Amino acid sequence: MFEQQSENLQLHVKQLASAAQQKSEPSAWFEVLYAEAQGDTTHIPWAKLAPHPYLQDWLTNHQPFASQQKALVIGCGLGDDAEALANLGFEVTAFDISPTAIAWCQERFPNSTVNYVVADLFAVPAQWHQAFDFVF
Ligand SMILES: C[S@@+](CC[C@H](N)C(=O)[O-])C[C@H]1O[C@@H](n2cnc3c(N)ncnc32)[C@H](O)[C@@H]1O
Missing domain, CATH: 1.10.287 (Helix Hairpins)
Structure with a gap:
């Protein structure tokens, strides 16, 4: 079934x-x-409710991170990758083209430090250019 x-x-x-x-x-x-x-x-077929294993491996193998580094998560879906980065001290901006996905992230993580934004990868705000230490 x-x-x-x-x-x-x-x-x-x-x-x-x-x-x-x-x-x-x-x-x-x-x-x-x-x-x-x-x-x-x-x-949602890709919703694993956990960080992507490749990201999790990379984070595990590259700690510790300098504090307050800025990270951008592209197509953040339900927010698990963004939250994993935020939990390690990154200042995270995470965006998705779907307003419902972004609202869902905010609902799942009401106390999050992540800045969740509705945006299109092909029209990102100019102020994001060269503004991040880590892009996922
Ligand atoms: C395959 S899903 C992966 C979601 C998440 N990264 C994960 O691993 O669970 C792709 C995501 O990218 C978003 N997306 C697709 N095209 C986009 C675009 N042009 N700009 C921003 N987000 C986009 C979708 O809404 C979706 O949440």
Whole structure:
């Protein structure tokens, strides 16, 4: 049953992505998927509710970090990578094109120090250029 649900979700994601591409809005389907999920993380195929293992490995092997380094997390999804960096003392800005994803991060981590922002990777604010020590 779990496998069937997972296959259905994959099919739905493919359909959303291909419909968005046909409309020449290749990133638009992310917001649709997050909004449809209505707070249920099992509807988000990449939501592991933990930092990405590659990031976690890298962080584990490169500590300690100088304090107050600035980190930028691109396409932050539900915020786990951003929170991992913040917990190690980084000043984190994390952005996603999906307003629902950003609201979800703020709901999941109400006391977070992370600056969660709705932004498009292809139109980031000029003040972010060259402004970060670490970009993930
Ligand atoms: C595959 S998900 C990965 C999310 C998160 N990094 C994780 O590992 O859980 C890709 C994320 O990038 C976001 N995204 C896609 N296109 C984007 C763009 N042009 N600018 C900002 N975020 C974008 C999506 O909304 C989605 O949250």
